[in-house]
Amino acid sequence: AQSVTQLDSQVPVFEEAPVELRCNYSSSVSVYLFWYVQYPNQGLQLLLKYLSGSTLVKGINGFEAEFNKSQTSFHLRKPSVHISDTAEYFCAVSAPNQAGTALIFGKGTTLSVSS
Template sequence: AQSVTQLDSQVPVFEEAPVELRCNYSSSVSVYLFWYVQYPNQGLQLLLKYLSGSTLVESINGFEAEFNKSQTSFHLRKPSVHISDTAEYFCAVSEVIQGAQKLVFGQGTRLTINP
């Protein structure tokens, strides 16, 4: 079975500083990886995904994540954060078993931006 570990439960950073949220997954034959973001009192929104091809994937709001097969990691990075990035971030891995797509989430990392 797939599993995901997010190594930091909370990450406080100052505005305009860089940030990295770490994610490691259990290995499998086919790996599909996602980062979801949950703003306060809202549902989860897809931030970015890796399905195949280039190992570096980007979101429209400046986040990027790199799939590293040898280290079984999919860390999320942003070179300069804003107050509006305050949210909880979830890493997830997906697998398809007998026609069913199952998404397994990590425990989440709360990103707090200080002015």
């Protein structure tokens, strides 16, 4: 079975500062990894995903994430955040060869950007 741990429940940061949201996963098989963003009172939107190949993946809104197999991590980064990036961020994992391929989500990290 797979599991996901988001290491920070809340991350406060000032506008234009860099940010990293940390995600570790556990799995005995190869996995797909995802980051989603949820703005207040909305559903989740896909930010980026890692399937295979290059370990650095770029997503929407200037976010990127790096897959590190040896550390079983998939941290999300942005070099300069905006007020509009304030939201909850979820890391998720799936095992592509298992029936149902349902995503398993972490508990979320609330990113608060202030001026």
